[in-house]
Amino acid sequence: MEQLAFLTEDEVRQVQREFGSPVFVYDQAGLEDRATQVLAFPNAFGLTGRYAMKASSNAAIIQILTGKGLNIDASSGYEAERAIRAGVAPERIQLTAQQLPEDLGALVRQGVLYTACSLHQLRTYGALFPGSEVCVRINPGLGSGQNNRCNVGGPSSSFGIWHEHLPEVTATAAEYQLRITGMHTHIGSGSDPEMWVHCATMSLDIATRLPEVTRLSLGGGYKTGRMSYETTADLQAIGGRIAREFESFAERYGRKLHLEVEPGTFLVANSATLVCTVMDVVDTGADGHVFVKVDSGMNEVLRPSIYGAQHPIVVVPADGAKRGTQTCLVVGRCCESGDILTPEPGNPEGLGSRELTEAHIGDPVAVEAVGAYCSAMCTKNYNSFPECAEVLRTTTGEFRLIRKRQTLEQILANEVA
Numbered sequence: 001m002e003q004l005a006f007l008t009e010d011e012v013r014q015v016q017r018e019f020g021s022p023v024f025v026y027d028q029a030g031l032e033d034r035a036t037q038v039l040a041f042p043n044a045f046g047l048t049g050r051y052a053m054k055a056s057s058n059a060a061i062i063q064i065l066t067g068k069g070l071n072i073d074a075s076s077g078y079e080a081e082r083a084i085r086a087g088v089a090p091e092r093i094q095l096t097a098q099q100l101p102e103d104l105g106a107l108v109r110q111g112v113l114y115t116a117c118s119l120h121q122l123r124t125y126g127a128l129f130p131g132s133e134v135c136v137r138i139n140p141g142l143g144s145g146q147n148n149r150c151n152v153g154g155p156s157s158s159f160g161i162w163h164e165h166l167p168e169v170t171a172t173a174a175e176y177q178l179r180i181t182g183m184h185t186h187i188g189s190g191s192d193p194e195m196w197v198h199c200a201t202m203s204l205d206i207a208t209r210l211p212e213v214t215r216l217s218l219g220g221g222y223k224t225g226r227m228s229y230e231t232t233a234d235l236q237a238i239g240g241r242i243a244r245e246f247e248s249f250a251e252r253y254g255r256k257l258h259l260e261v262e263p264g265t266f267l268v269a270n271s272a273t274l275v276c277t278v279m280d281v282v283d284t285g286a287d288g289h290v291f292v293k294v295d296s297g298m299n300e301v302l303r304p305s306i307y308g309a310q311h312p313i314v315v316v317p318a319d320g321a322k323r324g325t326q327t328c329l330v331v332g333r334c335c336e337s338g339d340i341l342t343p344e345p346g347n348p349e350g351l352g353s354r355e356l357t358e359a360h361i362g363d364p365v366a367v368e369a370v371g372a373y374c375s376a377m378c379t380k381n382y383n384s385f386p387e388c389a390e391v392l393r394t395t396t397g398e399f400r401l402i403r404k405r406q407t408l409e410q411i412l413a414n415e416v417a
């Protein structure tokens with residue numbers, strides 16, 4: 001059975017009592033520790049670490065991670081604006097987005113750095129800021145992710161400029177007198193480290209054909225174990241190999257490239273717990289299943305429903321009693337058969353029974369490793385459930401509310417009857 005990650009059983013009960021259910025709890029110490037690890041990424045000629053804030057976008061988390069020295073990778077103009085409002089200096093924000101923000105000009109004039117992710121984006125930027133510097137995102141021709149949904153490189157992925165179109169990149173840059181001083185590749189989330197290193201060397205090959213590039217961003221995508229049997233990428237080992245590649249690139253081409261990395265998952269995944277509550281326990285007979293129903297699910301944690309992702313789940317007896325275990329499925333509260341927290345690993349349509357502490361109605365349940373792509377990527381307001389609250393456990397052990405629970409009035413606020 002999986003264990004609680006950073007909260008004690010008493011703390012889980014305390015959070016449920018004081019902040020209600022469901023609620024995300026973030027661990028400041030864990031976030032800071034991961035930031036330190038990323039900033040220690042081995043490098044040959046300098047490093048900028050960015051937090052890919054789409055993984056979890058609360059201002060408190062942005063402030064903790066940027067406070068440790070990380071900069072920001074924003075996935076939309078709105079994210080860039082959100083980071084600025086959280087107090088991040090615009091010069092520390094790099095915008096790498098699928099959608100051109102309408103206020104691109106205003107963001108860049110404030111100091112936000114821009115990565116053009118398509119030829120159209122490069123032309124638009126060139127027309128706005130001729131004669132300036134820019135970064136381009138290249139699809140190096142190969143991708144790697146924990147599953148096809150998380151793979152954002154290779155011929156089946158629309159992200160970045162296809163590597164065979166470099167002549168058009170160079171021609172567009174010439175047309176607008178742009179200097180391409182940054183190059184970016186982000187090839188997938190949850191990548192196998194070998195694959196990651198391989199893609200990094202492919203990126204260096206491409207950089208040989210963009211002679212003004214001085215900084216190379218290799219994106220994020222470091223594999224992060226959530227279940228006790230899963231492994232986490234060793235950044236020191238990966239980084240050591242990348243640093244050697246940068247050194248030999250410098251020997252061959254006389255260019256000392258500055259390295260950028262921008263993890264999302266690695267920084268936040270294991271530093272959050274969702275505390276929710278058992279609201280019902282039903283079964284479908286001797287040949288069926290026991291279903292533990294919680295007052296959460298895809299409203300807060302969608303990854304199991306779309307990826308077959310696995311998250312540790314721990315039932316915490318409300319009365320503190322020691323209980324036996326039961327084999328069960330854990331499901332959410334939406335009228336949706338895909339609202340399941342225990343799919344078969346890697347198969348969102350399959351069922352993956354778990355051995356858990358026998359659950360009683362009212363027990364708090366901890367869903368672990370929900371820091372990345374959970375709060376930020378949920379089916380908010382489906383079945384009209386309000387967006388849940390978020391809490392931070394500070395380094396001194398206090399619990400601080402960092403996002404209030406939504407009200408029904410707020411759900412309805414923009415409807416025009």
Ligand SMILES: *Cc1c(COP(=O)(O)O)cnc(C)c1O
Pocket residue numbers: 052054055073075096186188189190219220221222262263264265266372
């Ligand atoms: C999502 C994203 C990241 C972070 O990916 P993780 O797998 O969460 O580390 C980094 N860079 C870009 C451009 C992204 O879109």
